[in-house]
Amino acid sequence: MQILSIKETCKRVGICRSTILQLMQDRKFPRTIQITPKRKGFVDSEIDAWINARIAERDAEAA
Numbered sequence: 001m002q003i004l005s006i007k008e009t010c011k012r013v014g015i016c017r018s019t020i021l022q023l024m025q026d027r028k029f030p031r032t033i034q035i036t037p038k039r040k041g042f043v044d045s046e047i048d049a050w051i052n053a054r055i056a057e058r059d060a061e062a063a
Contacts, residue, residue: 003033003041012047 010017023029030046 002044004044005041009042
């Protein structure tokens with residue numbers, strides 16, 4: 001398991017920071033975890049699950 005920074009997460013999912021923050025606010029994106037008092041990150045397996053859910057939605061719409 002790895003913890004991803006916001007920059008790594010943006011690169012991994014292909015969307016910008018502000019979009020990720022908006023999706024988090026709307027509870028449509030995995031929340032961060034506190035790493036240190038000044039640092040937060042994303043759990044990579046949760047990001048993978050989010051990506052897989054988007055793929056499943058796409059495939060369900062195509063069926």
